[in-house]
Amino acid sequence: MAFYSEDDKAEDYLFKIVLIGDSAVGKSNLLARFARDEFYPNSKSTIGVEFQTQKMDINGKEIKAQIWDTAGQERFRAVTSAYYRGAVGALLVYDISRRQTFDSVGRWLNELHTHSDMNVVTILVGNKSDLKDAREVPTVEGKDLAEAQGLFFMETSALDSSNVAAAFQTVVKEIYNILSRKVILSQELNKPGAPELGNGKTVVLQGDGNQEGNAETKKGCCSS
Numbered sequence: 617m618a619f620y621s622e623d624d625k626a627e628d629y630l631f632k633i634v635l636i637g638d639s640a641v642g643k644s645n646l647l648a649r650f651a652r653d654e655f656y657p658n659s660k661s662t663i664g665v666e667f668q669t670q671k672m673d674i675n676g677k678e679i680k681a682q683i684w685d686t687a688g689q690e691r692f693r694a695v696t697s698a699y700y701r702g703a704v705g706a707l708l709v710y711d712i713s714r715r716q717t718f719d720s721v722g723r724w725l726n727e728l729h730t731h732s733d734m735n736v737v738t739i740l741v742g743n744k745s746d747l748k749d750a751r752e753v754p755t756v757e758g759k760d761l762a763e764a765q766g767l768f769f770m771e772t773s774a775l776d777s778s779n780v781a782a783a784f785q786t787v788v789k790e791i792y793n794i795l796s797r798k799v800i801l802s803q804e805l806n807k808p809g810a811p812e813l814g815n816g817k818t819v820v821l822q823g824d825g826n827q828e829g830n831a832e833t834k835k836g837c838c839s840s
């Protein structure tokens with residue numbers, strides 16, 4: 617039975633993370649800032665779906681985050697179920713200078729939980745923190761909502777880069793921690809005399825009724 621070991625290469629881990637939130641909250645620019653350190657002052661709505669794969673260092677391990685971006689507006693969006701399929705992390709973004717985008721957070725959470733697992737690691741992101749004079753959503757409201765919903769929380773600015781890497785890292789780190797805990801648990805369970813773990817594979821985060829390996833793995837960190 618092959619489980620995670622010191623020899624495993626960190627590229628074995630590929631986490632799918634989705635960006636969600638209303639149109640023009642800055643999803644594409646957060647990704648552009650994070651992946652390429654770029655910012656587009658006049659970006660157009662995303663059409664369909666785009667994704668970027670970004671290597672990250674978590675606890676000295678190299679992890680690949682595959683970050684998916686689609687339009688906030690229904691008519692430009694990719695097929696919803698396909699977009700969420702296999703996601704183990706999410707950045708739910710609103711614009712601190714437009715309250716209506718904050719009011720939509722509940723709707724986005726419903727959609728996320730309808731199409732992916734309840735355990736998907738989610739951070740609520742109040743973007744455009746540079747627009748201090750135009751702020752409509754106080755920081756404390758974002759924090760309180762996140763706490764009530766069991767989400768991480770951060771305010772970011774894709775324009776001045778503040779907290780952008782930290783927001784993505786928070787999600788990836790937590791996924792990695794969950795995965796590590798489950799692998800350790802599996803190792804414990806697979807000791808002689810311990811109960812069997814079903815088909816011998818580690819349950820990562822479930823979704824779409826498939827309980828195996830939804831934290832997508834190139835090599836498969838936990839398969840037998």
Ligand SMILES: Nc1nc2c(ncn2[C@@H]2O[C@H](COP(=O)(O)OP(=O)(O)OP(=O)(O)O)[C@@H](O)[C@H]2O)c(=O)[nH]1
Nearest residue numbers: 640641642643644645657661662688744773774775
């Ligand atoms: N001031 C400021 N403007 C930003 C920030 N992030 C994005 N913008 C601007 O907001 C607008 C929308 O940004 P996008 O990244 O295209 O937004 P989106 O959420 O991907 O939009 P959709 O694809 O329509 O869902 C653009 O004009 C950006 O330049 C930010 O942190 N601060």
